[in-house]
Amino acid sequence: MTEGNTVQLGIIFDRANGKYIKAASLYQIILLFSLSGTDHRSFTRWKMCKWLKENHQCFEKRSVDSLQPLVGRKIEKLIELHLVHEIGTQPISTATGQTSVYAFDSTSYFLGWLIESFSPDPVRKNKAIDKLFNILQLMLESDTPSSMSIFLKLLIRRMKIEGVFTHLVDYIIELLESGNQIRDISDLINQTLLFRHPGLDVVNKYNELWQKTLIELEPRMIQLVMFRIKLFYEQRMKERAIHLAEFEKVRFDARKRFDKIVLECGCLSCKKCIRYEEIDLTEYMVRLRYHIKGIPALAKDCPSYHSIGSLQIIDL
Amino acid sequence: MATGILFQRDRKGRLKSHAKIFRDILRFSLNLEECNQFSQKELAAWLASNCSAFEFNPGTPTKTKPYKVLREIGPLLGPLVELGLIYQIGSEPEKNGTSEFAIWKYPVAGRLLALIIDSIDLEHRIQSNHKIYEILRLHHSSNKSSKHQFFLQLLTIYHQHDRLDDLTEIITEALEKLDYIPVKDLTDIYEIVSITHFTDEKARVFISNWKSALNNLDPSTKNLFLYDIKLVYEELMANHKDLGDPSLFEGYRFDLRGDPEETALQARCIKCNIVQNLSYKTSNLSIRSLNNKPLDIKCPNPKCGLDNCLVVPIFVNPFDTL
Numbered sequence: 185m186t187e188g189n190t191v192q193l194g195i196i197f198d199r200a201n202g203k204y205i206k207a208a209s210l211y212q213i214i215l216l217f218s219l220s221g222t223d224h225r226s227f228t229r230w231k232m233c234k235w236l237k238e239n240h241q242c243f244e245k246r247s248v249d250s251l252q253p254l255v256g257r258k259i260e261k262l263i264e265l266h267l268v269h270e271i272g273t274q275p276i277s278t279a280t281g282q283t284s285v286y287a288f289d290s291t292s293y294f295l296g297w298l299i300e301s302f303s304p305d306p307v308r309k310n311k312a313i314d315k316l317f318n319i320l321q322l323m324l325e326s327d328t329p330s331s332m333s334i335f336l337k338l339l340i341r342r343m344k345i346e347g348v349f350t351h352l353v354d355y356i357i358e359l360l361e362s363g364n365q366i367r368d369i370s371d372l373i374n375q376t377l378l379f380r381h382p383g384l385d386v387v388n389k390y391n392e393l394w395q396k397t398l399i400e401l402e403p404r405m406i407q408l409v410m411f412r413i414k415l416f417y418e419q420r421m422k423e424r425a426i427h428l429a430e431f432e433k434v435r436f437d438a439r440k441r442f443d444k445i446v447l448e449c450g451c452l453s454c455k456k457c458i459r460y461e462e463i464d465l466t467e468y469m470v471r472l473r474y475h476i477k478g479i480p481a482l483a484k485d486c487p488s489y490h491s492i493g494s495l496q497i498i499d500l
Numbered sequence: 501m502a503t504g505i506l507f508q509r510d511r512k513g514r515l516k517s518h519a520k521i522f523r524d525i526l527r528f529s530l531n532l533e534e535c536n537q538f539s540q541k542e543l544a545a546w547l548a549s550n551c552s553a554f555e556f557n558p559g560t561p562t563k564t565k566p567y568k569v570l571r572e573i574g575p576l577l578g579p580l581v582e583l584g585l586i587y588q589i590g591s592e593p594e595k596n597g598t599s600e601f602a603i604w605k606y607p608v609a610g611r612l613l614a615l616i617i618d619s620i621d622l623e624h625r626i627q628s629n630h631k632i633y634e635i636l637r638l639h640h641s642s643n644k645s646s647k648h649q650f651f652l653q654l655l656t657i658y659h660q661h662d663r664l665d666d667l668t669e670i671i672t673e674a675l676e677k678l679d680y681i682p683v684k685d686l687t688d689i690y691e692i693v694s695i696t697h698f699t700d701e702k703a704r705v706f707i708s709n710w711k712s713a714l715n716n717l718d719p720s721t722k723n724l725f726l727y728d729i730k731l732v733y734e735e736l737m738a739n740h741k742d743l744g745d746p747s748l749f750e751g752y753r754f755d756l757r758g759d760p761e762e763t764a765l766q767a768r769c770i771k772c773n774i775v776q777n778l779s780y781k782t783s784n785l786s787i788r789s790l791n792n793k794p795l796d797i798k799c800p801n802p803k804c805g806l807d808n809c810l811v812v813p814i815f816v817n818p819f820d821t822l
Binding site for chain 2: 326328329330331332333370404407408411412415419428429432433435436439440442
């Protein structure tokens with residue numbers, strides 16, 4: 185059955201043949217508008233179209249009026265994504281009636297700086313990286329933060345100091361371009377838990393920072409962070425489980441063990457044997473980060489056929 | 501994108517023309533054999549004769565009407581694709597022409613929704629309800645997860661009590677009201693009912709049947725089903741933008757993780773604003789109507805002490821995340 189989709193952040197980074205599709209490019213330009221000065225904090229469709237015409241070659245031959253329906257449709261989608269909201273109306277200066285006034289949400293600045301970080305100019309790129317770091321730190325700030333927010337905030341700060349944060353930014357872009365379902369910014373931040381990188385040094389450094397940050401937390405806080413990650417992975421597993429009934433039984437039995445996750449394993453020897461196993465959460469996460477496409481994240485022995493290492497664990 | 505697009509009405513309460521077209525695009529599936537594919541041209545020809553939303557100038561030749569419809573339906577298929585109610589499987593070249601026509605298919609969810617819409621028509625109701633029952637029964641019988649076992653029980657109870665009418669009416673009402681859930685799986689049909697506010701006699705029957713279905717499950721399946729519900733609601737709570745104290749909540753949730761019967765929630769007093777964790781019977785969660793009614797609990801703040809004053813954010817708007 186075809187899955188239904190709500191509008192996802194991925195539409196802003198939709199690619200075909202190695203390039204962003206036209207619609208994605210337009211979303212990106214609109215989001216860059218949010219960074220182009222304090223007077224753009226609120227805007228009308230007309231103001232946005234005028235800016236597009238004056239600043240982007242591809243629109244310079246079009247009239248402001250002819251751009252309005254196209255830009256209007258994009259703004260509607262950005263409203264659905266909670267990146268833009270309507271804050272009121274104002275009279276139309278050249279005619280009678282009212283026009284909507286919009287404002288960007290904080291997430292749109294994050295995405296705007298993410299797009300700005302594509303810049304080949306190192307000064308602009310570094311400025312964008314710094315801005316992204318500050319926005320993330322602010323997003324994770326709260327009077328009563330959860331353990332996960334405290335952990336991620338510390339981890340990201342360490343990554344910035346150690347020069348690994350740029351790789352996290354690249355990974356966030358990769359996530360957005362991957363076509364994976366990403367509902368909103370909190371979902372995106374959660375998915376950074378899946379960080380992986382082809383470079384051995386980068387992963388080693390990341391693992392080291394992860395471990396260092398985790399063990400500095402109080403024991404209870406470590407349990408809460410692990411439990412949150414367990415739930416995150418098991419939810420992903422549930423959405424992909426081939427035998428849901430089997431999965432939920434094993435998941436139920438493992439519900440109290442915060443440091444274990446239940447994952448699907450398939451036997452390469454018999455091809456048919458699908459099992460659900462409790463896996464050590466930390467080991468799984470560390471292995472995944474090194475994971476290279478085509479090579480299994482983790483292998484175990486198949487109990488049915490007694491084949492050594494033939495039971496391969498799903499890569500979530 | 502949500503199923504509400506099939507129910508949009510104008511100020512006078514009349515169905516909007518695009519809602520009529522969406523409905524008729526789905527209803528076309530009822531004229532096809534199960535799993536049959538069709539071309540966009542065939543769909544357009546059928547709509548030209550059967551959909552009242554298309555208006556033609558007097559004297560428009562019958563032959564040209566489908567082409568006019570064909571031009572208009574293109575953009576309308578996108579929302580139905582997004583909802584998982586129709587999908588494209590390919591295209592075929594036009595006979596004696598240069599253009600191509602898309603080839604489409606309806607997934608089971610599309611056919612089911614077509615039948616639900618068809619059941620609004622009193623003349624078709626009995627026949628449609630019977631088909632809805634058969635589709636859902638087959639769907640749940642072929643899946644062994646606790647959720648499917650539960651919904652099979654629920655469906656069977658409605659069928660045995662000869663109240664399928666009620667069930668389809670409640671589903672229709674839920675589909676019409678919700679503006680944030682896409683139908684991506686048949687089981688969503690029930691889930692949207694269980695989290696929708698409805699208060700009349702049909703709701704009373706639904707709640708009673710829900711409880712009976714739960715009690716009909718064997719203890720281990722019941723635990724699995726309740727645990728699944730618990731996880732869903734606790735996750736909604738943890739990500740809710742109005743969660744008063746995330747650090748207080750996560751610890752409470754962690755401590756309750758072993759008990760499928762109890763779900764961790766957090767409430768706020770509407771008078772003194774104090775935030776309090778509380779456990780709620782999981783079996784009552786799904787049947788609680790979302791009417792923003794404060795919980796029947798006294799405020800723990802001794803200086804406040806107001807009765808019935810605790811509001812749980814996910815009971816107000818469950819999907820309001822950060």
